[in-house]
Amino acid sequence: MPVSFSQAADKYDVVVIGSGLGGLTSANRLVYCGYKVLLLEYHSQLGGLATWFKRKGHIFDISLHGFPYGMVKTCKKYWNKEIMNSIVQLKDIVFDNPQFQLKTTFDRIDFTEKLNKQFRIPQSSINAFFTRVASMNFYDDQSMTTRELFEEFFPGRSDVHRLLMEPISYANGSSVDDPAITYGIVFSNFMNKGVYTFEGGTDKLIGMMTAELEKNGATICTNARVDRIITEKGIVKGVECQGRTIEAGSVVSNSGITNTIHNLTDQDAFSSEFLERANTVRVNNSSCQVYMGVKKEDKINDIGDLLFTSTTPEFDSSELRDFNTGSKTFSVYYPKTRPGHNQYTIVASMNANYSDWEKFTKEEYEKEKDALIQRTLSDLNRYFPNATERMDWLEAATPRTFNRYTLHTQGTSFGTKFEGLAISRSIFKEVGGLFHVGSVGIIMSGWLGAINYGVIVSNDVDAYMRSRD
Amino acid sequence: MTRNAIKDLILEIIEDIDEDADFDTLQADKPLRDQLDLDSMDFLDIVMELRKRHKLQIPEEDYPELATLDSCVNYLEPLLADA
Numbered sequence: 080m081p082v083s084f085s086q087a088a089d090k091y092d093v094v095v096i097g098s099g100l101g102g103l104t105s106a107n108r109l110v111y112c113g114y115k116v117l118l119l120e121y122h123s124q125l126g127g128l129a130t131w132f133k134r135k136g137h138i139f140d141i142s143l144h145g146f147p148y149g150m151v152k153t154c155k156k157y158w159n160k161e162i163m164n165s166i167v168q169l170k171d172i173v174f175d176n177p178q179f180q181l182k183t184t185f186d187r188i189d190f191t192e193k194l195n196k197q198f199r200i201p202q203s204s205i206n207a208f209f210t211r212v213a214s215m216n217f218y219d220d221q222s223m224t225t226r227e228l229f230e231e232f233f234p235g236r237s238d239v240h241r242l243l244m245e246p247i248s249y250a251n252g253s254s255v256d257d258p259a260i261t262y263g264i265v266f267s268n269f270m271n272k273g274v275y276t277f278e279g280g281t282d283k284l285i286g287m288m289t290a291e292l293e294k295n296g297a298t299i300c301t302n303a304r305v306d307r308i309i310t311e312k313g314i315v316k317g318v319e320c321q322g323r324t325i326e327a328g329s330v331v332s333n334s335g336i337t338n339t340i341h342n343l344t345d346q347d348a349f350s351s352e353f354l355e356r357a358n359t360v361r362v363n364n365s366s367c368q369v370y371m372g373v374k375k376e377d378k379i380n381d382i383g384d385l386l387f388t389s390t391t392p393e394f395d396s397s398e399l400r401d402f403n404t405g406s407k408t409f410s411v412y413y414p415k416t417r418p419g420h421n422q423y424t425i426v427a428s429m430n431a432n433y434s435d436w437e438k439f440t441k442e443e444y445e446k447e448k449d450a451l452i453q454r455t456l457s458d459l460n461r462y463f464p465n466a467t468e469r470m471d472w473l474e475a476a477t478p479r480t481f482n483r484y485t486l487h488t489q490g491t492s493f494g495t496k497f498e499g500l501a502i503s504r505s506i507f508k509e510v511g512g513l514f515h516v517g518s519v520g521i522i523m524s525g526w527l528g529a530i531n532y533g534v535i536v537s538n539d540v541d542a543y544m545r546s547r548d
Numbered sequence: 549m550t551r552n553a554i555k556d557l558i559l560e561i562i563e564d565i566d567e568d569a570d571f572d573t574l575q576a577d578k579p580l581r582d583q584l585d586l587d588s589m590d591f592l593d594i595v596m597e598l599r600k601r602h603k604l605q606i607p608e609e610d611y612p613e614l615a616t617l618d619s620c621v622n623y624l625e626p627l628l629a630d631a
Contacts, residue, residue, distance in 0.1 A: 112600060156565060156593065531589055538596050542605060 081125065081289070084303040090326040091117040091298075093540060094318050095333060096305045096343070099127025099485075100526055101516035102333025103288050104157055104533030105540070109331075110295040112541045117327070118297055119320060121304035121486065126285040127333065127517075128485060128492060129526060134472045137372035137424050138417065140281045141476075142492075144249075144410045144428070145169050145385055146526045148272035153530050162287050169274045173383035174245070175461070176406075177392045178238040182383065185246070186273040198239055208232040209270070215263030217522055221497065225262040226255035226396075241394030245387050249408050251524040252363040252430060252493030254396040261497055261521035268527065274385065280417045308332065308339075308513065310348040315512030328547065329512040329540050336495055336503050337362055337488040339515050353509045357502050363493035363521075364400050365478035367431040369455040372472035373423040382462045385410055390458065402435045407458060425463070427455045433478040433489035448475040494518025504536075507543060514540055549628040554621045561597045565590050576617040598624075602631055 092114035095106045103125065106118045124130060130141045155163040172185040181197060183189045187209060194200045211232070225244065233239040244255055247265055277284045293299060307319040308330050317326040332339040340349070340357050349357070373379060390405035391398050399406050412424045439447055452475050459466040482490035495503075500520025507514050516536040518524040523532040549557070555576075562569050562584065569584050580586055591614055598604045604627055606614075613623035 108596075112596070153589070156589075534589065535592060538592055541596060541599060545599060545603065546605065 080293075081120070081299040081301040084119070084300040084321055084323075087117055087119075087298055087300055087303075087323075087325065089324075090317075091115045092327065092544065093117070093329045093331060094119060094305075094325055094327040095331045096308075096318065097121070097127060097333030097517070098125040098299070098301075099333050099517060100129050100529040101518075101533040101536070102127065102331065103285075103292065104530045105331050105333070105514075105516050105537045106297050106299075107288070107292050107295060108157060108534055108537035109540060110292070110297045112537070114541075114544065116297040117325065118292070118299045119303040119305055119318070120299070120301045122484060123301050124285075125289055125299070125301065126281065128481075129281055129285060129529075130484075131281040134370070134474065135372060136375070137370075137422055137472055138280060138282060138420065139370040139372070139424055139426060139474075140410070140412065140416075141368065141426075142526070143276060143281050144408070144426075145172075145274035145276055147268040148275055149268055149527050150275060150530075153527060153534075157530060157534055158288060159291055162284065162291075165278045165283070165287075166275050167278045168272075169276050169384035171381070171383040171385075172246075172274060173386040173388075174242065175386065176241065176389035176394075178241055178394065181242075184273050185269060187270040190242075190270065193242075194239065198236070198242070200233065200236075200239065204232055212263035213267045213270075215260045215267070217260060217264060217500070217520075219260050221258035221260055223259040224256050225253070225259045228259040228262065229255065237394045241389075244396060245389070245394070245399070245406070248396065248399050248430060249387070249428060251518075251521050251528075252491075253521045254399075256396065257521060258497050264522045265525070265528075276384075276416070278416065278418065280412075283417075305334075305343065308344045310345055310510055310513070313348060313510055315510060327512075328544055329514060331514045331516055331536060331540060333515075333517050335362070335485070335487040335491065335517060336360065336499050336506075336515050336519055338486060339506070339513075340502075341488075344510065344513065348510050348513075350509065360499045360502055361496040362488050362491040362499075363495055363518075363524075364430050365433050365481050365490040366476075366492040367429045367451060367478070368476045369427040369452050370472065370474045370476070371425045371427070371456075371459070371466070371470050373425070373469055374471045375422075377423070377469050379411060379413065379423045379425070379463060381413075382411060386462060388458060388461070400430045400432055402431070403454070404429055404431075405458075407455065409459065409462065425459065427459070431478050433482065433491075436477045436479050444477075444479070448477065451475050451477070491518075493521070494524050495520060497521055504539075507539060512543060514543075549625075549631045551621050551625060554624050554628055555617060557601075558594070558617060558620050558624075561594050562586070562590075564597070565593050574617065579615050580617060580620075581615070602628060604628070
């Protein structure tokens with residue numbers, strides 16, 4: 080169990096700020112490397128956006144929707160086999176929109192068949208497309224956009240673009256105007272073997288990670304908001320938290336990259352050239368969610384695990400972020416999600432802009448949240464009739480909610496656009512001992528991206544720490 | 549460290565990463581990545597493990613030197629001469 084900040088020592092090898100999956104994984108890798116590690120989380124609960132909350136017997140997962148098969152190997156290597164063994168496949172991914180309806184296992188074999196039989200795309204074009212996206216690397220030329228990639232292989236086929244893009248937009252907030260390589264890398268990860276989830280839910284996963292981390296010797300404090308990263312002559316010296324100074328050789332910030340640079344660190348610590356580059360980093364969009372708990376005596380028949388739905392006639396990447404978007408995903412949680420916990424819940428997710436929500440007064444805000452819930456229920460009726468009467472809990476989250484719990488600039492739920500990756504990875508070359516881990520650059524996003532990035536960054540930390548010895 | 553010892557060290561590290569790795573048919577001059585289903589994260593693990601065990605700092609630009617078993621041995625031989 081996390082301890083109170085008053086129990087933390089005055090000096091550590093490494094302080095990790097924030098306990099998202101990237102922060103947790105960095106901390107775990109660094110204790111494995113032999114460092115004395117302190118993890119400080121501002122919230123009362125660990126996990127960052129990998130989180131959950133309980134209402135009236137229901138447990139709502141915020142970001143469990145589905146991750147690629149790569150999580151199996153990643154959890155085995157960087158956490159433990161018990162965590163790995165809880166990963167299970169979601170086999171029914173549903174698409175329903177005015178352009179097409181289908182059900183898929185979301186892997187290359189099934190997508191190929193659907194594209195060929197239902198969409199009438201020649202086999203050779205499908206193979207060429209898959210080969211192209213599978214060969215993409217993050218260091219490749221990034222001048223081609225995903226829109227151009229789609230047009231090259233499936234010209235004028237808005238329906239195919241929708242099938243290929245919509246799930247990825249929900250997974251990482253990207254659009255057809257982002258670099259094609261970010262699309263190719265993420266899409267190929269999913270196409271490897273389909274979509275997976277964590278049996279037992281987010282609470283179980285974070286509980287298991289916390290136990291592993293503590294077993295390995297890390298000190299974890301919740302309700303401990305770091306006010307400042309202390310630097311001296313361009314080198315990290317520690318952090319300031321609740322009026323105390325904690326000395327550290329390195330600080331890994333799992334706060335947002337823009338928060339890390341602008342809110343946590345003295346601006347004098349950076350060169351003007353670096354700050355200029357950092358200022359060009361665009362944060363990604365945020366999300367809205369509606370959490371719906373089904374009454375105890377009722378149940379949801381098998382309507383699919385993850386539903387990509389839309390009432391918008393033609394696919395339009397920017398429409399997904401519109402305030403009144405007709406596009407949303409429904410993540411359906413059956414009792415199989417949490418064996419022994421006999422509850423059905425549905426979480427609807429939409430992409431959203433912070434700017435659309437920040438302007439409301441308190442009254443307007445509550446009214447708009449209610450309207451969002453009503454729009455969602457009305458869409459859900461198509462799959463779960465009389466949805467309103469069958470629920471005993473309804474609640475909405477907006478970009479403001481995401482901002483409140485994560486402190487992320489503009490409540491971003493997907494980190495930054497591509498340029499954020501280079502800034503994140505080079506920050507320690509600017510300020511010795513200062514590292515950033517967290518969703519950046521689209522590809523280092525989602526549960527798998529965040530965990531793997533935590534490993535990549537802890538390698539940088541280890542190299543830096545040993546170079547000082 | 550002898551060339552054979554370095555080879556064993558690399559195989560031991562890979563075995564820790566993937567206990568199902570099959571070394572029987574491994575060709576020392578062919579990319580490890582293709583033969584053992586290793587990805588870029590696995591190579592990062594090898595780098596971290598070499599640093600942990602032998603205090604070796606392998607810069608990112610040298611990662612391609614770890615592509616095959618032979619190239620690993622060639623690259624690491626001078627670095628592990630005193631190990």
